[in-house]
Amino acid sequence: MKTYLDCFPCIVKQALEASKMATDNENLQREVLNSVFKILPNFPLDVSPPEIAVNVHRIIKKISKNKDPYKKVKEEFNKKALQLYPELKLKIDTSEDRLLTAVKLAIAGNIIDFGVAGNNFDLNNTIKEVLSSNLAVNQFSRFKNDVLNNSSILYIGDNAGEIVFDKILIEEIKKYSKANVIFVVRGEPILNDVTFEDAEFVEIDKIAEIISNGYDAPATLLSNSSKELKKAFDSADLVIAKGQGNYETLSNIDKNIYFLLKVKCSILARDIGSNVGDNILKSNLV
Amino acid sequence: MKTYLDCFPCIVKQALEASKMATDNENLQREVLNSVFKILPNFPLDVSPPEIAVNVHRIIKKISKNKDPYKKVKEEFNKKALQLYPELKLKIDTSEDRLLTAVKLAIAGNIIDFGVAGNNFDLNNTIKEVLSSNLAVNQFSRFKNDVLNNSSILYIGDNAGEIVFDKILIEEIKKYSKANVIFVVRGEPILNDVTFEDAEFVEIDKIAEIISNGYDAPATLLSNSSKELKKAFDSADLVIAKGQGNYETLSNIDKNIYFLLKVKCSILARDIGSNVGDNILKSNLV
Numbered sequence: 001m002k003t004y005l006d007c008f009p010c011i012v013k014q015a016l017e018a019s020k021m022a023t024d025n026e027n028l029q030r031e032v033l034n035s036v037f038k039i040l041p042n043f044p045l046d047v048s049p050p051e052i053a054v055n056v057h058r059i060i061k062k063i064s065k066n067k068d069p070y071k072k073v074k075e076e077f078n079k080k081a082l083q084l085y086p087e088l089k090l091k092i093d094t095s096e097d098r099l100l101t102a103v104k105l106a107i108a109g110n111i112i113d114f115g116v117a118g119n120n121f122d123l124n125n126t127i128k129e130v131l132s133s134n135l136a137v138n139q140f141s142r143f144k145n146d147v148l149n150n151s152s153i154l155y156i157g158d159n160a161g162e163i164v165f166d167k168i169l170i171e172e173i174k175k176y177s178k179a180n181v182i183f184v185v186r187g188e189p190i191l192n193d194v195t196f197e198d199a200e201f202v203e204i205d206k207i208a209e210i211i212s213n214g215y216d217a218p219a220t221l222l223s224n225s226s227k228e229l230k231k232a233f234d235s236a237d238l239v240i241a242k243g244q245g246n247y248e249t250l251s252n253i254d255k256n257i258y259f260l261l262k263v264k265c266s267i268l269a270r271d272i273g274s275n276v277g278d279n280i281l282k283s284n285l286v
Numbered sequence: 287m288k289t290y291l292d293c294f295p296c297i298v299k300q301a302l303e304a305s306k307m308a309t310d311n312e313n314l315q316r317e318v319l320n321s322v323f324k325i326l327p328n329f330p331l332d333v334s335p336p337e338i339a340v341n342v343h344r345i346i347k348k349i350s351k352n353k354d355p356y357k358k359v360k361e362e363f364n365k366k367a368l369q370l371y372p373e374l375k376l377k378i379d380t381s382e383d384r385l386l387t388a389v390k391l392a393i394a395g396n397i398i399d400f401g402v403a404g405n406n407f408d409l410n411n412t413i414k415e416v417l418s419s420n421l422a423v424n425q426f427s428r429f430k431n432d433v434l435n436n437s438s439i440l441y442i443g444d445n446a447g448e449i450v451f452d453k454i455l456i457e458e459i460k461k462y463s464k465a466n467v468i469f470v471v472r473g474e475p476i477l478n479d480v481t482f483e484d485a486e487f488v489e490i491d492k493i494a495e496i497i498s499n500g501y502d503a504p505a506t507l508l509s510n511s512s513k514e515l516k517k518a519f520d521s522a523d524l525v526i527a528k529g530q531g532n533y534e535t536l537s538n539i540d541k542n543i544y545f546l547l548k549v550k551c552s553i554l555a556r557d558i559g560s561n562v563g564d565n566i567l568k569s570n571l572v
Contacts, residue, residue, distance in 0.1 A: 005315055006302065008302065008319055009296075009302055012294060012295045012298045016291055033294055033327075037323035037327055038327075041319075041320035041323055041324075045316070
């Protein structure tokens, strides 16, 4: 997805929010904003928003000298989500369609996002809302069929905390399919995005191989990614990509990708043809 | 009021919205954003937000070669408000306290603001809401007493359309008081702020003298204003200042000023000690 002019006010807002997470020093926060104002004119609109975001967050980390501003938040939501784990498993056990419920929960978990919507979300209400409504874009039967009939799945995670919901979906997938599942994490801390440490903490390593994208973008920029990720991406029969950042960088790629996400901004909503708040399971293939 | 770091994302958002009003050319809109990014680092935080805004809007007018981007919108809302005039007068005629109702209507009219909240407002619902609720900050009895016992009132307008509501309040004030009323308009087009042309169109000149602040800020920057305004400001017993911009530039002045406004942003809400959406009649004196 390209960057729209409407993305710029949002990028500035995110930069300020992230600088506040990184430091309490208002002078440094201002320095971040001024440095962001300096680089924004350099980006052509045909880059994706995460390609700008990665540079913005590098500025924040450099100026604040804080390499992982969202560390506490990531730990907090990994723990919160793990506490919900038994309850979420029970919801699946008592549901009519286990895989569909697991898919919906994985989409609900995508609300744990400090990038697009700031820290203004309600996880428990989102779980109720997603489970009780239909997906706005719903390619579930095709998804189910693909999961059953393919032997290698690359699952690209998005945020800490959310990964507990991903773990649950992977556990369900493994009940239906003998596919080998590889779980992808970000190469370095960026926002509250999942790193290797988070994935290990919630024990995804017990059910899937974990690989790093080798890069500090809140998305999957294939051209900048590790050889390991590129190889895994090319050889996967099926990719499951969580969240808005992965959509923004992978939606134009010719590959069997399913995007699972909650739509959190009007620009993405317009690109997908849906509304803010919608829950999406969308194939990349027509 | 000083500028807060949180004002910057909002200033960028307003710059984009205003550039879209000024031109359909996306390249020029981008040029506006880039020029705004260039000047924002220059402002110390002790300037008020309108001092930044005036420079932003000068950029927009220069790059788009459109001297009055909100011309149509101003005409539209002057006409819409004039259509409401008989209905609003009837509301006053049938109310228990005519002056209070007129004050509330003047605050309701402040919703017609393309600066702070964009074009996302509902005038009719706002009128109902304001009339049926109490003011969050309410210094009405003091205001009424001051209006009755002073002989010169300077009424500083804010937006086109809204000025019909101001006209109605001035008509009521003149029923209670023999005070001379001077109505202040902006010196040049800026956002949808009231200019001389608008005030004449709704015939405020029939009930008050109209003077210009001689300046293109969406606010009252006394140091930059016309001699005429400075003199009128100094000699007025009482100032009525409408809207957020006037509050931001006058709230620190030692003068008997009443601010009538609808709170439209969280930064101002924090400064006033109220909430977004609140309706305010606030004296500048303790």
